[in-house]
Amino acid sequence: MIKAILIFNNHGKPRLNKFYQYYNESQQQQIIKETFQLVSKRDDNVCNFLEGGSLIGGSDYKLIYRHYATLYFVFCVDSSESELGILDLIQVFVETLDKCFENVCELDLIFHMEKVYYILMFRCNLS
Numbered sequence: 631m632i633k634a635i636l637i638f639n640n641h642g643k644p645r646l647n648k649f650y651q652y653y654n655e656s657q658q659q660q661i662i663k664e665t666f667q668l669v670s671k672r673d674d675n676v677c678n679f680l681e682g683g684s685l686i687g688g689s690d691y692k693l694i695y696r697h698y699a700t701l702y703f704v705f706c707v708d709s710s711e712s713e714l715g716i717l718d719l720i721q722v723f724v725e726t727l728d729k730c731f732e733n734v735c736e737l738d739l740i741f742h743m744e745k746v747y748y749i750l751m752f753r754c755n756l757s
Contacts, residue, residue, distance in 0.1 A: 632716075633691060634661065634706040635750065637739065642666040645701065645739040646746055661706075669695050669702055679713045682706055696720045700736055723750065 637646040644662050653661065668680060674697065682691030694716040695704040703720050726749050727734040731742070739746055 631708050631710060632705060633708065636662060636665055636702075636704040636706070638662065638666055638702050638704075639736055640670070640700050640702075642670065645736060646743070646750075648747070648750065665693060665704055665706070666702070668693060669697075669704060678717060694720070696724070698724055701739070 631650070633649070633651055635646070635648045636644065638644045642663065647658065647662060649658060672680070678695055680693050681689045682693055690709060692707055692709065692711070692713065693704055694707060694711075694713055695702055696717065697703075703724065705716050705720060707716055724734070727738070727746065730745065730749060731738040
């Protein structure tokens with residue numbers, strides 16, 4: 631089960647976040663900060679899977695991410711999800727964004743947030 635979808639830039643600024651479990655605003659900010667710290671310090675040549683941070687569920691959850699240009703796409707999932715399946719889902723999501731925005735960039739996510747949420751919910755079937 632997908633617990634959260636996070637997209638942030640190279641500086642840790644969130645550009646999209648969708649939580650499928652309730653967290654208050656301060657918890658969400660802490661999760662985003664912790665996730666960014668875990669993901670951003672990893673080399674580009676290492677595996678794109680790692681255990682979730684302490685705030686998102688610890689070792690019962692995984693962070694699966696891809697780094698494209700200036701954006702990190704991170705899916706927080708439980709142990710029942712396939713890592714390769716989620717990587718493929720991230721790839722499909724980014725390809726769909728590229729088709730809609732002709733080479734998606736950070737500004738597209740900022741200025742067209744409704745369209746990005748639509749693509750995420752209905753094109754990628756993550757409602």
